[in-house]
Amino acid sequence: xxxxxxxxxxxxxxxxxFCECRSCAAMRVAGEVRAQTAxxxxxxxxxxxxxxxxxxxxxxxxxxxxxxxxxxxHAHPDHxxxxxxMWRSWTQARxxxxxxxxxxxxxxxxxxxxxQQPVRPHAVKAxxxxxxxxYNVRVLAAAHSTPTVGPAVLYDLTGPDGTRLLWATDTxxxxxxxxxxxxxxxxxxxLLEETAGDAGDAGPHHHDLKGYAATVAELRRRGAVTTGxxxxxxxxxxxxxxxxxxxxxxxAWGVQAPRDGTAITIAPDGHNAWPAPxxxxxxxxxxSGKSAIAERMLAAEPSVTYLATAADRPGDAEWxxxxxxxxxxxxxxxxxxxxxxxxxxxxxxxxxxxxxxDDLGLWLDCVLTTTSGWAADARAGEATTAALDxxxxxxxxxxxxxxxVAPEVGAGIVPATPAGRRFRDELGTVAAGLAAGCDEVWxxxxxxxxxxx
Numbered sequence: 001x002x003x004x005x006x007x008x009x010x011x012x013x014x015x016x017x018f019c020e021c022r023s024c025a026a027m028r029v030a031g032e033v034r035a036q037t038a039x040x041x042x043x044x045x046x047x048x049x050x051x052x053x054x055x056x057x058x059x060x061x062x063x064x065x066x067x068x069x070x071x072x073x074h075a076h077p078d079h080x081x082x083x084x085x086m087w088r089s090w091t092q093a094r095x096x097x098x099x100x101x102x103x104x105x106x107x108x109x110x111x112x113x114x115x116q117q118p119v120r121p122h123a124v125k126a127x128x129x130x131x132x133x134x135y136n137v138r139v140l141a142a143a144h145s146t147p148t149v150g151p152a153v154l155y156d157l158t159g160p161d162g163t164r165l166l167w168a169t170d171t172x173x174x175x176x177x178x179x180x181x182x183x184x185x186x187x188x189x190x191l192l193e194e195t196a197g198d199a200g201d202a203g204p205h206h207h208d209l210k211g212y213a214a215t216v217a218e219l220r221r222r223g224a225v226t227t228g229x230x231x232x233x234x235x236x237x238x239x240x241x242x243x244x245x246x247x248x249x250x251x252a253w254g255v256q257a258p259r260d261g262t263a264i265t266i267a268p269d270g271h272n273a274w275p276a277p278x279x280x281x282x283x284x285x286x287x288s289g290k291s292a293i294a295e296r297m298l299a300a301e302p303s304v305t306y307l308a309t310a311a312d313r314p315g316d317a318e319w320x321x322x323x324x325x326x327x328x329x330x331x332x333x334x335x336x337x338x339x340x341x342x343x344x345x346x347x348x349x350x351x352x353x354x355x356x357x358d359d360l361g362l363w364l365d366c367v368l369t370t371t372s373g374w375a376a377d378a379r380a381g382e383a384t385t386a387a388l389d390x391x392x393x394x395x396x397x398x399x400x401x402x403x404x405v406a407p408e409v410g411a412g413i414v415p416a417t418p419a420g421r422r423f424r425d426e427l428g429t430v431a432a433g434l435a436a437g438c439d440e441v442w443x444x445x446x447x448x449x450x451x452x453x
Contacts, residue, residue, distance in 0.1 A: 001159040001266040002042050003189065006056040007035030008260055010195045010237035011078035013052070019238055023197075026242035034260050036078040037169055037235040039191070045069040045135060047155065047167050051081040060261050065093055069132040072101035073169065074144065074152035080105050085112040085119070096120050098132045104150045126153055126177070134160035140178045142171035144205045154178065156185070163266040166224070169193035169235045172204045173211050174218070184223040188266045189230045192216070194257075197246070199239025208239070213253055213299035214331070220302035221333075227352075230264065230272035233257040248451065252276055253300035277439035278401050283408040283431065283452075284444035291358050293442065293449050294405045295330065301354040301401070303333055307340035309363035326358075339366070343390040349400035359405040360434075363391075364427050373426075374419050388426065392433045406431045408443065 007013075014034040015024030027033070035052035043066045046053070057064050072080045080101070088097070096118040099109055106121045113119045122130060126141035138156035145151045155167040166187045168174070192215065195206035207215060212233065219225040233246075233255055240246050246257050254276035258264070266272055280297060284290030298304050308326075313319045327336065337345065342357055349355060357363070368374050373384035395402065410428050415421045435441045441453040 001161060001163040001165065001188075003165065003191075003264040003266065004040040004060065004062060005234070005258055005260060005262045005264070006038040006040055006053050006060065007050075008234045008236055008258060008262075009034030009036055009052075010235050011036065011076065012237065014236050014238055014240075016238050021238055023238045023240060023242055027238075030243070032243065032259070034236060037193070038079075039167070040064070040067070041135075041157070041165075042159070043067075044133060045071065045157075047071050047157075048073065048079045048169075049081055049084050050078040051083075052078075053081070054084050054087065056260065064088075065091070067097065068095060069098040069135065070100065071132075071137065071155050071157075071167070072099070072105045073142065073154060073167070074102060075104035075107075075149040076146075076152075076170070079170070080108075082108040082112040085109065085117075089113065089117050091117075093117060098122060100124055100130070100132060100137065102150050102153055104148070124153060126151070138181075140168075140181060141175045142168070142178070143173060143175055144170040156182065159266075161268050163188045163268050165266065166190045166192070170195070170206060172206055173215055179218060179222060179224075182219065182222065182224040186226050186270070187224055187229050188268075188270065188272050189232070189264060190219065190225055191232050191234050193235035194233040195235050195237045195239070197237065197240030199237075201239070206235075209249065210299070213296075216253060216255065216300040217302050217331070217333070220300070226270075226273075228270040228273050230266075230274060231255045232264075248449075249296070252280075252297035255300065276401065279395065279434075279438045280403045280440045280442070281431065281434050281438045282403060282405050282442045282444060282449075284405075285408055285411070288408075288444045289447035290405050290407075290444040291326070292329075292447075293444050294356060294358060294403045297403050298354050298356055298401075299331070303335070304331075304354045304356055305345065305349075306330060306334050306336045307342055307345060307355060307357045308336055308338050309340055309342065309357065309359060309366065311339060311362070311366050311369070343387075343394040346391075346394035346398040346400065346402065349398050349402075351399040353400035355398075355400050355402045357402065357404040359407065360430060361407040361409075361427055364423065364430065368423065368426070374422065384426065388430055388433075391430065392437075395434055396437045404434060406434070 015027040036050040038048040038053035100122040124139045128139040136158040140154040142152040157165045194212040196208035282294040367387045371383035
């Protein structure tokens with residue numbers, strides 16, 4: 001199956017023509033314009049046909065003369081522009097066109113379709129199955145509805161070669177019914193809308209980035225998204241950060257935000273995924289936001305083991321409040337291991353596990369305490385070194401996906417005490433050793449992450 005993305009933008013495109021926000025300004029400076037979301041499959045089937053789609057095809061050098069089947073999710077004008085049927089009637093094509101969509105879409109077909117170019121309307125609702133051409137289509141429920149367009153639908157599309165695609169726009173977090181119906185689907189490609197970014201006003205009808213990660217995690221738990229599934233974010237609006245930053249955010253989840261005109265060839269061998277980085281180190285100063293950034297990187301994993309490395313601090317109410325806030329912001333499907341033996345957990349992990357270590361400074365504090373490493377004698381130093389070596393060996397050997405957080409202490413003043421200097425030196429050595437074996441290394445300052453590797 002070959003999929004050409006005619007557009008990847010939201011209803012107002014990206015940038016919004018009337019907006020001067022940071023995201024829209026960055027898009028204009030880059031000369032990038034994303035049209036309303038639509039796709040052309042194998043040159044014969046279209047997914048959505050809003051006003052932008054026919055002109056986008058022309059700009060990309062593709063004719064729509066071969067289109068025999070049109071699948072529309074709902075009647076919002078960025079998804080359904082019926083004047084295209086009139087434009088089609090002005091040509092010499094005489095083959096019938098299947099139009100599949102909810103009743104609100106089909107209500108306008110007769111007004112625009114030419115008499116010499118027959119159309120075959122197929123009114124559908126969630127739960128329906130049909131065959132158009134060589135494609136098997138299963139209609140799924142979406143979390144997207146208004147009184148004027150009725151319930152929207154999503155499409156589960158299987159091509160003649162057996163490859164399988166989920167077209168999921170527009171929708172908010174998927175209904176329970178849909179999640180049940182896609183269990184073990186093992187899609188080759190999932191094209192899932194992510195409209196609102198960080199805007200915080202997605203409502204129930206669209207995904208923002210946080211909700212998008214949760215939906216991808218749920219699809220992975222249910223076997224709809226596997227290690228071989230390519231996942232792409234579409235229907236992108238200006239609530240998102242500019243593309244370079246958005247690309248970084250999504251890559252951590254094994255997701256991409258392909259540009260308009262991207263051609264996706266879906267391989268039938270089940271190897272279509274964009275893999276996420278497997279070993280990641282996140283550095284940052286105190287209150288820099290490094291833990292939140294690290295947690296965000298694993299937000300789309302179906303399960304996460306959170307290794308909380310701090311020792312207990314009985315009677316410290318302020319510390320207890322900090323710990324509580326950390327716990328409350330973790331997704332409910334994460335498992336927390338307190339006072340974790342980090343090397344042991346890494347050694348026992350298996351491929352497919354996801355682990356967050358937060359943080360290595362607190363872990364080192366515990367190591368120095370239990371090995372008498374705060375002392376200056378050689379014996380204590382050997383025990384500490386052995387513990388650090390065990391961590392590095394486990395880090396390099398584990399088959400799991402691991403994100404580790406570490407304080408960046410090398411940029412500060414030289415500590416005034418031998419113990420402080422010992423801690424700084426050992427932590428710097430550990431961080432450098434882990435970084436050498438990382439796919440990515442990040443430095444977080446004032447909540448802003450910058451990739452060092």
